[in-house]
Amino acid sequence: MYLRHTTRRKNGKTHVYWSLVRTVRRGRRVVQETVATLGELDARGRAKARALAEHFGVRRRQRGLFDDPGPSEPVAVLADRIRLERAREFGGAWLGWTLWRALRYDELLERLLPRGREDVSWPLMIAILVIARLCEPSSELYVAEAWYRRSALEDLLGVAAEKVNDDRLYRALDRLLPLKGEMERHVRERYGELFELPYDLLLYDLTAVYFEGEQAGNPLAARGHSPDRRSDCKQVVIALVVTREGMPLGYEIFAGNRTSVTTVEEVVTAMEARHGRAKRIWVMDRGMVSEENLRWLREEGRQYLVGSPRSDLRRFSRELSEERQWDRVREGLEVKLCTGPEGEDTFVLCRSEARRDKERAMHERFARRILGRLESLKRRLEKARKPVERGEVERQVGRILQQNSRAAAKYEIRVQECREYGSGLRLAWTERREWTDWALLSEGAYVLRTNIRDWSPEDLWTTYIQLTDAEAAFRVHKSDLSIRPIHHQREVRVRAHIHVAFLAYTLWKTLEQWQRRAGIGDNPRKILDELKRLQSADVVLPMADGRELRLRCVVHPEQEQKMLLDRLGLDLPRRLRLPQGAKM
Secondary structure, eight states, X not given: OEEEEEEEXXXXXXXXXXXXXXXXXXXXXXXXXXXXXEEOOOHHHHHHHHHHHHHHTTTSOOTTEEOOOOOOSOOOBOGGGOEEEEEEEOHHHHHHHHHHHHTTHHHHHHHHSOXXXXXXXXXXXXXXXXXXXXXXXXXXXXXXXIIHHHBTHHHHHTOOGGGOOHHHHHXXXXXXXXXXXXXXXXXXXXXXXXXXXXXXXEEEEEEEEEBSSOOTTOTTOBOOOOTTSOTTSOEEEEEEEEETTOOEEEEEEEETTOOGGGSHHHHHHHHHHHHOOOOOEEEEOGGGOOHHHHHHHHHTTOEEEEEOOGGGGGGGHHHHHOOSSOEEEETTEEEEEEEOTTSSSEEEEEEEHHHHHHHHHHHHHHHHHHHHHHHHHHHHHHHOSSOOOHHHHHHHHHHHHXXXXXXXXXXXXXXXXXXXXXXXXXXEEEEOHHHHHHHHHHTTEEEEEEOOOSOOHHHHHHHHHTHHHHHHHHHHHHHTSOOOSBOOOSHHHHHHHHHHHHHHHHHHHHHHHHHHHHTSOSOHHHHHHHHTXXXXXXXXXXXXXXXXXXXXXXXXXXXXXHHHHHHHXXXXXXXXXXXXXXXX
């Protein structure tokens, strides 16, 4: 890893901008990957970063850390016997704990789960589950037997490694689940304090995560449409609600065979019960749209902006063909406002050049496949020496169209009797001209629907595109936080597992916001991976009088890591407090 700089001249002044870059191998290629953009590493930027860190609350004294350099009296040390022991991964766990405390989950859980007769407090066990999910997603057994023992979280939390086992982690899951609603309300309030986020617009989307195992005793587990293409596995559906900045507010869980359109009323009602019924705009994809849902939203006075089914394009074929009244929102994208047939809603026709090129290429590719396989089937029928059943040929044609459904309606295909061939059948097809004409007109076009009256077409389109933040949330849950596959067999544990992933995602998004405001990009995984390389270790100093002095220290960061920490406004502790009774 190294620092790279670029020089720019602006308003008569020269500015030097720095970025943190590392070299990685991808297959046979070696490429340079930017870890973070550090900007101008000047005193003003560092002061701003420290003020930002103060705002996040990371200056609170951390449990188990101390700034005291230790005794100052000189001691005689046997230099040839100095050794290092107990190396631990420090940076990732420390950053996770910093984020946990910045959101003040520690204070909330201590209030909701007061200390009882348990040997280890439940708030600390829950913190271990969530921070592990953020840093190295894995099973509770792996956390207990491997990750926690090699991380420095033991020193940060003061919980001995031998007291962290899978049974205690499972029981912490059971304690966490009843707190779901209270924690969602808390994180919403904390977001408001940290980021001053508006809640006037809520984005709502769904995905499904699959299970390993039969899940015989789990009523939530069922087979349905799998976005992960794991139709062989049972799954559960998750509905997630985020703000316009992509900050998660809450989620609901449904059975794996639940269709998207049936979840709207339940999710909206649950979110309003939790966060109030202030005037908000709901943004949803077309999978959640039905006339019944929209009628219910209108009756309750809610505003919405939704994707409309592709079939609605047919209603606006005349407007699509007209070149008048299109507004250019950005390069390659045009929009047009249209009044719906009933006059209650406004429809926004959108026409994208990039999307048109993509859809046209897909249509051409599938059409070529259909033609190629039809030609092959036609030749087989011509060369066959014995009769072929018509039903078998029709089934083969059906499979060809099913596997290439994007262009299946382009051709009219006929299976005809023919005495000239040994098969007794021949295949013929013609192109449907009306399909081709409609494809040329509609490729790249889609429709939005809203009951908002006073927004411009550009505002409506820009707002709808923010649904990608909800889609990005699911990608992070599945890739970076490894929410699936789910191995738990009981419904309560499945719900608790998903809640742990949700809490880890709130830490993820907090770090992302922190990065953006510090001006170092928006990829938390790169920051976590870089800081994970920071370790702590025990420096054992044998003294001349036969005693040993043990110092639990944090490795001094490299120059690039130090610059990254400076931009985040973080001070890496130099020493850790040894637990009582530790050998000195």
